[in-house]
Amino acid sequence: xxxxxxxxxxxxxxxxxxxxxxxxxxxxxxxxxxxxxxxxxxxxxxxxxxxxxxxxxxxxxxxxxxxxxxxxxxxxxxxxxxxxxxxxxxxxxxxxxxxxxxxxxxxxxxxxxxxxxxxxxxxxxxxxxxxxxxxxxxxxxxxxxxxxxxxxxxxxxxxxxxxxxxxxxxxxxxxxxxxxxxxxxxxxxxxxxxxxxxxxxxxxxxxxxxxxxxxxxxxxxxxxxxxxxxxxxxxxxxxxxxxxxxxxxxxxxxxxxxxxxxxxxxxxxxxxxxxxxxxxxxxxxxxxxxxxxxxxxxxxxxxxxxxxxxxxxxxxxxxxxxxxxxxxxxxxxxxxxxxxxxxxxxxxxxxxxxxxxxxxxxxxxxxxxxxxxxxxxxxxxxxxxxxxxxxxxxxxxxxxxxxxxxxxxxxxxxxxxxx
Amino acid sequence: xxxxxxxxxxxxxxxxxxxxxxxxxxxxxxxxxxxxxxxxxxxxxxxxxxxxxxxxxxxxxxxxxxxxxxxxxxxxxxxxxxxxxxxxxxxxxxxxxxxxxxxxxxxxxxxxxxxxxxxxxxxxxxxxxxxxxxxxxxxxxxxxxxxxxxxxxxxxxxxxxxxxxxxxxxxxxxxxxxxxxxxxxxxxxxxxxxxxxxxxxxxxxxxxxxxxxxxxxxxxxxxxxxxxxxxxxxxxxxxxxxxxxxxxxxxxxxxxxxxxxxxxxxxxxxxxxxxxxxxxxxxxxxxxxxxxxxxxxxxxxxxxxxxxxxxxxxxxxxxxxxxxxxxxxxxxxxxxxxxxxxxxxxxxxxxxxxxxxxxxxxxxxxxxxxxxxxxxxxxxxxxxxxxxxxxxxxxxx
Numbered sequence: 152x153x154x155x156x157x158x159x160x161x162x163x164x165x166x167x168x169x170x171x172x173x174x175x176x177x178x179x180x181x182x183x184x185x186x187x188x189x190x191x192x193x194x195x196x197x198x199x200x201x202x203x204x205x206x207x208x209x210x211x212x213x214x215x216x217x218x219x220x221x222x223x224x225x226x227x228x229x230x231x232x233x234x235x236x237x238x239x240x241x242x243x244x245x246x247x248x249x250x251x252x253x254x255x256x257x258x259x260x261x262x263x264x265x266x267x268x269x270x271x272x273x274x275x276x277x278x279x280x281x282x283x284x285x286x287x288x289x290x291x292x293x294x295x296x297x298x299x300x301x302x303x304x305x306x307x308x309x310x311x312x313x314x315x316x317x318x319x320x321x322x323x324x325x326x327x328x329x330x331x332x333x334x335x336x337x338x339x340x341x342x343x344x345x346x347x348x349x350x351x352x353x354x355x356x357x358x359x360x361x362x363x364x365x366x367x368x369x370x371x372x373x374x375x376x377x378x379x380x381x382x383x384x385x386x387x388x389x390x391x392x393x394x395x396x397x398x399x400x401x402x403x404x405x406x407x408x409x410x411x412x413x414x415x416x417x418x419x420x421x422x423x424x425x426x427x428x429x430x431x432x433x434x435x436x437x438x439x440x441x442x443x444x445x446x447x448x449x450x451x452x453x454x455x456x457x458x459x460x461x462x463x464x465x466x467x468x469x470x471x472x473x474x475x476x477x478x479x480x481x482x483x484x485x486x487x488x489x490x491x492x493x494x495x496x497x498x499x500x501x502x503x504x505x506x507x508x509x510x511x512x513x514x515x516x517x518x519x520x521x522x523x524x525x526x527x528x529x530x531x532x533x534x535x536x537x538x539x540x541x542x543x544x545x546x547x548x549x550x551x552x553x554x555x556x557x558x559x560x561x562x563x564x565x566x567x568x569x570x
Numbered sequence: 571x572x573x574x575x576x577x578x579x580x581x582x583x584x585x586x587x588x589x590x591x592x593x594x595x596x597x598x599x600x601x602x603x604x605x606x607x608x609x610x611x612x613x614x615x616x617x618x619x620x621x622x623x624x625x626x627x628x629x630x631x632x633x634x635x636x637x638x639x640x641x642x643x644x645x646x647x648x649x650x651x652x653x654x655x656x657x658x659x660x661x662x663x664x665x666x667x668x669x670x671x672x673x674x675x676x677x678x679x680x681x682x683x684x685x686x687x688x689x690x691x692x693x694x695x696x697x698x699x700x701x702x703x704x705x706x707x708x709x710x711x712x713x714x715x716x717x718x719x720x721x722x723x724x725x726x727x728x729x730x731x732x733x734x735x736x737x738x739x740x741x742x743x744x745x746x747x748x749x750x751x752x753x754x755x756x757x758x759x760x761x762x763x764x765x766x767x768x769x770x771x772x773x774x775x776x777x778x779x780x781x782x783x784x785x786x787x788x789x790x791x792x793x794x795x796x797x798x799x800x801x802x803x804x805x806x807x808x809x810x811x812x813x814x815x816x817x818x819x820x821x822x823x824x825x826x827x828x829x830x831x832x833x834x835x836x837x838x839x840x841x842x843x844x845x846x847x848x849x850x851x852x853x854x855x856x857x858x859x860x861x862x863x864x865x866x867x868x869x870x871x872x873x874x875x876x877x878x879x880x881x882x883x884x885x886x887x888x889x890x891x892x893x894x895x896x897x898x899x900x901x902x903x904x905x906x907x908x909x910x911x912x913x914x915x916x917x918x919x920x921x922x923x924x925x926x927x928x929x930x931x932x933x934x935x936x937x938x939x940x941x942x943x944x945x946x947x948x949x950x951x952x953x954x955x956x957x958x959x960x961x962x963x964x965x966x967x
Binding site: 180182183185188189192193196199201202203228229230231232258261264265267353354359361362383384385388389391392393394395396397399401402403404407493494495496521 | 596598601605608609612617644645648670671675676679681767768773775776805806818897901902907909938
């Protein structure tokens with residue numbers, strides 16, 4: 152890491168030294184204890200059972216079901232395919248649309264399309280950044296096969312409100328709870344809402360299982376169907392009983408996930424310290440407003456989300472360009488909104504003003520285990536430097552052609568693993 | 571060697587193998603190698619999203635297979651699906667019903683209709699003749715399966731696809747390391763898809779790889795696999811998650827280092843089977859077809875009931891009782907499985923070779939957990955079961 156910036160020329164975007172030599176991302180990227188990974192690996196290794204619902208996967212499923220206080224857990228090669236298969240099972244027959252917020256995971260439309268359905272995007276609430284029963288209800292029509300609720304990255308949506316809507320309308324409710332694995336809503340554990348809830352164990356998520364995902368539910372029939380569909384629909388050696396694909400979680404990933412679960416309490420404490428440091432240090436910086444975690448709920452403190460207000464002297468995109476050039480891989484929050492994506496598959500939506508506004512206003516700051524407390528000081532100092540030198544930086548940006556200078560800049564190309 | 575019928579386990583004798591012997595390669599790196607790889611990954615803190623090990627694996631695969639593009643994926647089923655989307659296929663895709671069900675499930679996932687063709691009774695492979703009998707209006711592609719560690723007749727099928735103006739790509743899930751007169755599998759058709767499932771000779775526990783000489787197709791597939799590892803952004807039908815992780819890549823890289831030894835071991839096991847059952851009436855050990863070098867992925871036994879003295883199913887029961895976990899792939903054929911049986915009833919009783927093979931073929935254990943000595947003893951069981959067929963048949967059904 153290089154020293155503090157003295158002049159505008161010291162910004163990496165303008166040719167100065169990069170602040171974070173090893174880029175800092177918005178992913179959790181928590182390192183599990185290697186001894187634990189090896190201990191769990193020994194279980195499958197000794198039995199020569201490397202995938203196909205192996206012994207470590209079975210341990211992981213039991214543990215996750217208990218953790219979420221649900222009857223069942225079914226793991227997958229990724230949350231993408233887990234949700235896709237759950238949509239196939241839960242969608243009301245003969246109907247074509249799945250309602251989901253426009254402000255969520257950038258591949259949610261693809262997940263819905265991969266299940267042969269059409270996404271219908273709903274708006275979000277300006278205060279919670281989440282869909283509510285009120286923003287969802289107008290999208291429910293004769294074509295609605297499923298509501299796919301999604302929690303935002305900080306705090307949760309009103310899951311109970313969506314449950315009531317589902318009960319009234321008779322539409323099945325599935326949750327994408329990828330960002331909320333640790334949370335409670337009204338004291339009730341995330342995982343227990345709707346017909347089922349889906350989670351990711353991608354390395355950037357709270358539980359690092361390399362790649363993977365899981366669905367928890369109290370519905371034994373659903374769990375049984377998902378377990379079949381992830382393994383080609385094969386029930387016994389010579390018997391295929393349903394449609395299926397390969398979406399099985401392998402044992403190496405399961406071992407990694409179990410080791411990560413062992414380290415979770417410590418990780419949440421480290422996340423809390425990071426969150427508190429950010430919140431305290433950002434206090435007093437004009438125009439950057441952190442989203443606060445609800446102190447009444449259990450939370451992982453994983454994501455650091457801030458709103459850039461009019462007081463902040465740079466556009467959101469210029470801010471990102473400056474930070475990313477320094478190796479601080481801040482990312483725009485769910486931007487563009489899903490209904491603004493150009494896709495080859497069909498999407499449906501009406502006017503979604505809140506999603507559009509929020510998608511232009513918010514930024515996720517680097518978090519997770521690659522972001523030490525000292526790094527947070529350095530990053531906030533950099534933000535102060537930007538405020539203190541706003542005019543010359545703006546001049547330099549303008550001289551270099553404003554946005555033109557960074558449209559070709561791709562943090563993914565700089566560090567694909569950690570973006 | 572069992573010298574009387576009552577020595578067979580199914581008639582109360584002691585089991586030949588106390589540790590059951592599975593079908594499926596199940597090779598895995600030595601523990602020390604695995605441990606070193608996992609520690610390395612955690613030290614690098616790079617777990618997925620096209621990391622250094624995935625890049626290394628793809629480069630090594632391209633080098634080993636002499637192919638321009640090796641695109642690793644989370645598994646071969648998703649690999650087939652990505653090829654189908656990447657080629658922009660519409661309408662119907664022709665494929666053998668005598669294959670693992672995933673071949674057809676990938677097509678369903680890609681929104682395609684399936685035309686099933688039969689296979690050659692001698693090689694078990696798709697041929698121009700079996701394709702001719704099945705081809706119909708609307709077929710836009712053919713996906714032959716390079717089965718059992720053998721190969722289809724690539725040149726003949728390439729001509730057939732050209733003549734019929736349909737896209738050709740191969741399900742080479744079984745075929746990693748296989749060489750034909752025209753070169754290694756991996757470069758043929760528009761693309762080939764290999765499986766790196768634990769049961770294959772090169773394992774990533776789960777995983778697969780799409781190989782193609784077509785740079786544009788490869789780039790479309792990279793764009794559909796993930797946001798990571800793309801070389802230029804393209805508008806594609808959709809981007810899914812089909813990434814291989816660093817953990818999977820580490821297992822596969824170690825496997826590539828050992829591939830020669832693995833194939834040599836398989837070959838010794840296969841040779842032991844051949845020696846043991848050679849000349850036995852009604853028993854045929856399928857030699858890998860159309861290859862100059864096989865990976866000996868499978869030891870496939872075909873049973874002619876009349877000559878051998880009992881059916882495939884009876885022999886299977888006899889062997890299972892001895893701790894030999896022989897398998898009856900592909901029983902039932904895909905055209906008799908959900909949802910294809912209901913969706914395409916026209917194929918019932920119209921794929922005679924497939925139906926016959928599904929009733930007469932089984933796979934014997936081969937791979938890391940089987941020794942040549944084991945294979946010899948299994949072969950002796952097959953010989954002994956023939957000699958005592960009358961007594962065993964009554965109990966084996």
